[in-house]
Amino acid sequence: MRLIVRERPEQAAQYIAAYIVKRINAFSPTTERPFVLGLPTGSSPLPIYQALIAAYTRGEISFQHVVTFNMDEYVGLPRDHPESYHSFMYNNFFRHINIDVKNVNLLDGNATSLTEECIAYEAKIKAVGGIELFLGGVGSDGHIAFNEPGSSLASRTRIKSLAHETIIANARFFNGDIDAVPRMALTVGVQTIMDAREVVIIATGVSKALAIQQAVEGGISHLCTLSALQLHSSSMVVVDEDATMELKMKTVRYFTGVERTILSKGMSSETPPSLTLATSNDGTWREPEDGELTPDI
Ligand SMILES: N[C@@H]1[C@@H](O)[C@H](O)[C@@H](COP(=O)(O)O)O[C@@H]1O
Numbered sequence: 295m296r297l298i299v300r301e302r303p304e305q306a307a308q309y310i311a312a313y314i315v316k317r318i319n320a321f322s323p324t325t326e327r328p329f330v331l332g333l334p335t336g337s338s339p340l341p342i343y344q345a346l347i348a349a350y351t352r353g354e355i356s357f358q359h360v361v362t363f364n365m366d367e368y369v370g371l372p373r374d375h376p377e378s379y380h381s382f383m384y385n386n387f388f389r390h391i392n393i394d395v396k397n398v399n400l401l402d403g404n405a406t407s408l409t410e411e412c413i414a415y416e417a418k419i420k421a422v423g424g425i426e427l428f429l430g431g432v433g434s435d436g437h438i439a440f441n442e443p444g445s446s447l448a449s450r451t452r453i454k455s456l457a458h459e460t461i462i463a464n465a466r467f468f469n470g471d472i473d474a475v476p477r478m479a480l481t482v483g484v485q486t487i488m489d490a491r492e493v494v495i496i497a498t499g500v501s502k503a504l505a506i507q508q509a510v511e512g513g514i515s516h517l518c519t520l521s522a523l524q525l526h527s528s529s530m531v532v533v534d535e536d537a538t539m540e541l542k543m544k545t546v547r548y549f550t551g552v553e554r555t556i557l558s559k560g561m562s563s564e565t566p567p568s569l570t571l572a573t574s575n576d577g578t579w580r581e582p583e584d585g586e587l588t589p590d591i
Pocket residue numbers: 334335336337338339365366430431432433434437438439440460
């Protein structure tokens with residue numbers, strides 16, 4: 295796991311947006327070989343979407359050959375409800391870029407059979423060759439997507455009851471009315487996220503500090519599903535300083551020291567070492583070879 299610390303939330307978001315732009319451009323996606331991107335909702339990813347829209351407007355990135363899969367969706371909330379994740383994604387991202395709506399995948403929380411919807415979603419991910427990069431946020435209880443504490447770390451897309459802490463946290467999107475927050479959601483599983491070739495997480499604000507502490511310094515535990523990323527070979531957590539509040543100073547210094555080492559080797563701070571060193575001559579992604587510098591130095 296790589297931990298990137300930036301002073302302010304918007305700097306953390308800028309870092310991730312620049313990273314995604316570079317990853318997609320280096321991949322050179324085509325119709326036959328699209329870039330498959332996993333996406334979250336929530337307030338923390340919003341500035342990432344704004345930065346990606348700005349990059350698109352400046353002509354630095356095209357989403358024409360990008361296929362997206364969203365992490366989760368509420369059960370029973372009408373698709374056109376302003377707080378459905380469908381509405382969130384179209385209003386805050388898809389409507390502002392050149393993505394083909396045929397390439398957008400979101401779980402249907404109103405499907406006749408929710409179980410079949412989940413099985414079909416996993417099949418669709420498999421059919422496009424798996425997810426290249428899964429972007430995610432984290433809940434204050436350490437959940438990733440809607441994989442609440444106690445979720446199996448081997449879980450796949452399924453129906454999930456929301457934890458009380460999540461219902462309270464998400465009431466802010468429903469005028470503070472706890473009763474208006476749906477009690478259930480469809481969510482990709484921890485294993486669905488772990489299957490992505492790369493996972494990038496944004497966590498900003500002091501409300502995420504405990505979750506970050508557990509995920510980075512604690513052991514792997516179903517009580518903090520984000521901690522499963524310790525087993526992923528290419529994961530990166532990007533935080534602002536407030537989200538580091540519960541980490542040991544030694545931990546923060548270790549990770550910022552790693553980044554300094556990378557920079558002193560002449561790499562751009564916005565360029566992941568794996569990108570610089572594990573990119574083939576034709577610009578396509580490849581597995582780093584033995585002994586080659588990877589993000590987990
Ligand atoms: N299902 C979503 C998660 O995917 C998201 O990470 C979390 C945090 O959201 P925020 O960034 O608004 O704190 O909210 C919801 O629970």
